[in-house]
Structures are given as C-alpha cells and as structure tokens.
Amino acid sequence: MDKHEDRQLEIALLGGGCFWCLEPAFSQLDGVEQVLPGYAGGKLESPSYEEVCAGHTGHIEVVQIRFDPQRIDFEELLAVFFAIHDPTTLDRQGNDVGTQYASVIFYQSQQQRTQAEAMIQKVAQLVAMPVVTQLRAASRFWPAEMVHHEYYERNPQQGYCRVVIEPKLRKFREQFRGRLKKAGS
Template identity: 60%
Template sequence: MSANYKGMIMSETVMLGGGCFWCTESVFLPLRGVLQVTPGYAGGHVDNPSYEQVCGKQTGHIEVVRVEFDPNIIDLETLLQVFFATHDPTTVDRQGADVGPQYASAIFCQNAAQKETAQKVIDAVAQQLEEPVATRLLDAALFWPAEQYHHNFYARNPTQGYCQAVISPKLAKFRKRYASLLAA
C-alpha cells in the first residue's frame, strides 16, 4: 500500500484473472476508486511473454488485469464481489467460448490480508452458487504488461465483433447491477 500525501490518495494493487483481459479491464475501469487497470500476464515461467506465446498455452501465464485502487473509496471485498459477478468462477480454464489455461479464474494476492479477504469472498460465492468455485487463489507473481494494443481495447474498438458479442452485453448487465459503484 502506498500513499500520496499531497492528495491523500491511498493505493493498493490486486491482480485478477477472469478470462479475456479485454472484458475484465472494461469492467474495472469505470469503477469509482479504481485508479488504473492494466492488462497483462502473470503466473507463468517465461519472461516478458507475448500474447501469441500465452495463447500457445505453453508459458503457464494467465491473462490478468492489475487493478490499482484507493481502498478508502472502494475496498478489496467490493472489487472481488464485482469480479465474481462478472465472470464464471465455476469453470476451469474457460470463460464462455474462450478455452485454455490463459483464461483461468485467478486472484494473485499481494499479501496475507488480501488472501484472507479473497478466501472469505470465495467461500461466500460458493455458498451462494451452491457449487464449488474453481478460482485459483495464488500468491503474488511477476506481472508482465500486455502489448499496447490490448490496453483499453474495448473503448478503442467497440464495434469489433468480440466486443459487440461478448463485452457489450456483459458491461450492460454490470452497469445495471453496479450503477452505484460507477464513477461519474
């Protein structure tokens, strides 16, 4: 956790894998208290992997977003509730038609407090769904930013086929359910 004492902005970071990072980034960007969302890769054994390498399923990386947030405005528990409500945490290495280890549901916890909060939310989600949650609860890992063309992909390509078929409906549902969390 860090602080900017001029503006008293606190920041904390969590890395989340919830399928395609284009979708996940689009969900977290408009939340009040989220300072930055960066798509990338984590959890693998290859340094600075490319998108093509990760899609080749041999690097061990998961598509993630690194979410920097102000815990005084939005706490980790709320972020995780949004995370679980906007992807399927019950499937292993799959989100809809996106299949492969790079699409795993995962939380890379940066410290013990995050791990405790994440486990609490996972337990609540499993109870609510009445089925096991496949989300991997992992320790902090190196983060490799995705290539620049992946950053803010949906905002730059809203008419692209995947964006229209997958992301737009997901965002519409998300905005309706979490309207009170959205930045003005």
C-alpha cells in the same frame, strides 16, 4: 495541492478469462485509478500475447488494478470480479478455453488472501457449485502489448466486443450502478 495526492493506492491482480472483458468493467468503478491488462503466473520472462495464447508459458491473462482503498476496498473489487465472470468453469470463459483463461486471484497481502478465501466460500454457497478460482501468491505482472490496452473502448464495433463484452458490461453497469465513476471523473 490535489486532495488525493497523499493517498496510498493498493493493487489487485485478477484473472477471469479474457482481459479485454475485465478491463472496461473495472475501469468504470469509482476509486479505481488504473487498470492494465497483462500476464502473470508463468515461467517465461516478458511473454507476448501469442505465446500466452498458445498455452505453454503458464501465464494467465489478468488485469492489474490500482485502487484507492479509501474509496473502494478489495472486497468490493472481489464482488465485481465474481459478478463479471464464471468462477465455476475450469480454465475457460465462454469460448475462451485454456489455462491462460483461468479464474485466479493473485493476492498481494495476507489480508487480501483472507478476504479472497472468505469471498470464494461465500460465492460457492451462493451458486451451490464448486468455485474453481485459484488463490495464488503475488506474481510478477507483465503488461500486455499496447494494442490490448483499452481494447473495448477503441474497438466497440468489433465482433467479440459487441457479442461478448457489451452484454457483460450492460449487466455490470446495472448491478453496480451505484459504484460507477461520475461523468467527467
């Protein structure tokens, strides 16, 4: 029997700009079992990437993270989240502009809400600027089309991946090297 078979996984639902940037970072963390790119917070049933990018559905690009709280807790995920995106820019990350790129935490429980509120205050003090990260109740998650899953891993030479994602990942790996999965896990 697998020693992890009886564990209870939890979910974090986070948006911090393009999901292509978030997915590869969270996927490398020890204790994270699955990261799916998708959409949340909007009014349209089963939205497409094109509809979300048009900015009229109310959805935000997010990643759904399934994690083992015995190996990594929600606060650690939040620390990574705030390190890999700019929570001080309203509805934008770099050249990605629009409400679909908002900084948002969709909390799944009162405990996640409390932890997120505390982390937002801490980050605001650290950066000495207002943090515009939205804190919203859990919302229906719509997985993105398969072409967006593991986008960076499948397209490392694509321009956006080389210019935008790779520098973020280098910084992330350096900052969180002690929290990364071991080779082969």
